[in-house]
Amino acid sequence: MKTTKSIQIVRATVAQWKSQRLTIAFVPTMGNLHQGHLALVKAAQKKADKVIVSIFVNPSQFSAGEDFSTYPRTEQADIEALATHHVDMLFLPPVDEIYHSQAKTHVIVSELSDLHCGAHRQGHFSGVSTIVCKLINMTQAHYLFLGEKDFQQLAIIRLMIRDLNLPIQLKSVPIVRENDGLAMSSRNGYLTSEQRQIAPKLYQALCNAKKALQQSTAPFKTIEQQQKDYLTQNGFNIDYFSICRADNLLPATSQDTELVILAAASLGKPRLIDNLCLTLR
Secondary structure, X not given: OEXXXXXXXXXXXXXXXXXXXXXXXXXXXXXXXXXXHHHHHHHHHHHOOEEEEEXXXXXXXXXXXXXXXXXXXXXXXXXXXXXXXXXXXXXXXOHHHHOOOOOOOOOOOOOHHHOOHHHHOOOXXXXXXXXXXXXXXXXXXXXXXXXXXXXXXXXXXXHHHXXXXXXXXXXXXXXXXXXXXXXXXXXXXXXXXXXXXXXXXXXXHHHHHHHHHHHOOOOHHHHHHHHHHHHHHOOOEEEEXXXXXXXXXXXXXXXXXXXXXXXXXEOOOOEEEEEEEEEOO
């Protein structure tokens, strides 16, 4: 596995691969890799001849008071995992390789970035869309692989690629879960042993709501409130629990058929997000 901190080396290597008519997939991460990240790598390897993975804890997507300085960093273990999985290139840039000290340009996907997590994390999605746009430009890959755990982020990046005519195909990979249903996340490491026992109830609430949508004619707001009450009773501090249209993440109505249930809630310090898609017939 080739490892570099240099944009110039990434571009030179990609140019060489493309001269050989090889296809390239890119997997952006913030490190502290788990099986969810490695599922992205495996999916990318099935699609492309070469796979680039980046590890970059992006400061611009952390709002004031969030955990940038304490975000889990496990670089050596990450390198070993990626080498074991035969990744072709690891891009490990420092902040000053990514951001000019006087940078003035930001990528903002309007409207969609203000919903759900965007309403609770000021500037978060501008930071996400900016860094992903920059990394797409740096790597010049044919395919971008993202997980479906952050459904809103996935929707925003899809829209950004469309609107900016970026020459890359977005591929999404289903959520990887623990045996008890908890969506894998780097932030799960913040959970205490007691919180870890409670955390799967977030996924249970999503499953409860899905079942209610499929089996009852209760108003969507009633179903949402029932699951908010369930989570609150189990110690969660809820940011949102919303039944949405899958295409634009706006509140769903009884006329909609393609839905996604989005949830974000905290257990003490750790903030968990999850989602569940369904089709109503």
